[in-house]
Amino acid sequence: MELGTIFNSKLLLFGEYGLMYDAMALSVPFPQFSGFLDFESNHLHLESTAEIRKFYKHLKLADSNKELHFSFDLPRLENDLERGLFFNSSIPQQYGLGSSGALVAALFGKYAFPSNLGNNLSPEILKANFAVLESFFHGKSSGLDPLISYLNKPILVDSQKQVIPVDFDLQKAGLAVALVDTKTTGATGPLVKHFIDLFNLPEFALAFEGQFIPANNGCIESLLNGDKQNFFLHLEKLVRFQLYHFHEMIPAGFHRVISFAHCEKVYIKLLGSGGGGFLLVIADSDHILDQWAEKRGIELLKVG
Numbered sequence: 174m175e176l177g178t179i180f181n182s183k184l185l186l187f188g189e190y191g192l193m194y195d196a197m198a199l200s201v202p203f204p205q206f207s208g209f210l211d212f213e214s215n216h217l218h219l220e221s222t223a224e225i226r227k228f229y230k231h232l233k234l235a236d237s238n239k240e241l242h243f244s245f246d247l248p249r250l251e252n253d254l255e256r257g258l259f260f261n262s263s264i265p266q267q268y269g270l271g272s273s274g275a276l277v278a279a280l281f282g283k284y285a286f287p288s289n290l291g292n293n294l295s296p297e298i299l300k301a302n303f304a305v306l307e308s309f310f311h312g313k314s315s316g317l318d319p320l321i322s323y324l325n326k327p328i329l330v331d332s333q334k335q336v337i338p339v340d341f342d343l344q345k346a347g348l349a350v351a352l353v354d355t356k357t358t359g360a361t362g363p364l365v366k367h368f369i370d371l372f373n374l375p376e377f378a379l380a381f382e383g384q385f386i387p388a389n390n391g392c393i394e395s396l397l398n399g400d401k402q403n404f405f406l407h408l409e410k411l412v413r414f415q416l417y418h419f420h421e422m423i424p425a426g427f428h429r430v431i432s433f434a435h436c437e438k439v440y441i442k443l444l445g446s447g448g449g450g451f452l453l454v455i456a457d458s459d460h461i462l463d464q465w466a467e468k469r470g471i472e473l474l475k476v477g
Contacts, residue, residue: 274318359448
């Protein structure tokens with residue numbers, strides 16, 4: 174891919190955390206925020222360049238290279254770093270929009286050698302390799318975020334772990350969807366560790382299996398089937414689960430907001446790992462959503 178190719182952010186509509194433990198996931202590109210590789214001769218973007226340089230050193234030294242199905246043109250990447258390579262991005266970091274995923278996709282598109290895979294460059298193989306690459310940023314990654322940015326298509330991860338590009342248009346789903354800015358950032362790594370630690374509690378493991386996964390998968394299946402009635406039934410259960418079990422992932426001050434919104438048929442859930450950034454807001458109509466936002470004095474970033 175050419176320098177300057179744009180890689181969009183993403184919205185993980187459903188599957189946050191559950192993707193790590195056999196739940197389905199549905200994610201879509203979000204072109205409102207994007208980024209591309211660029212050069213800056215005056216070296217004004219030192220932080221971005223430094224992050225890419227860390228990634229370069231990681232690739233050069235790490236044993237993770239043995240897990241990849243391709244190699245990187247590391248000499249060219251090193252040379253471009255000396256010329257001021259950086260990621261020219263409007264994607265806010267630690268906001269649940271896949272900023273690191275877009276960067277990984279851009280670096281893969283420009284510097285990887287995947288040609289030896291031929292027609293075997295399937296979404297599953299790409300996702301597995303992206304998981305290795307993005308783990309540098311998060312400690313553990315599903316690889317889904319870079320895959321969305323790279324393919325720029327909605328992706329379904331089904332109950333059999335198949336990675337399937339789907340013909341899905343959120344704007345035609347008949348829902349009112351928006352984002353709420355919590356005005357804070359959330360670091361993915363510590364929250365992922367907290368989530369994994371929760372499985373040391375038998376009651377959480379049982380609740381996750383018996384409540385979260387059916388609600389999460391039900392949301393995805395009913396949404397793709399155009400079944401709004403069942404969609405909101407599953408969504409209500411999912412929001413209740415997150416309020417009770419994902420307390421640490423919900424930004425401070427938003428627990429009450431989510432609880433009261435739920436009573437007004439406005440459903441607020443995590444977007445990505447949570448902890449800060451954006452929350453995803455869904456209602457049956459723009460009228461319901463706008464009326465709620467005006468009453469509560471909440472500013473919305475509409476999706477679609």
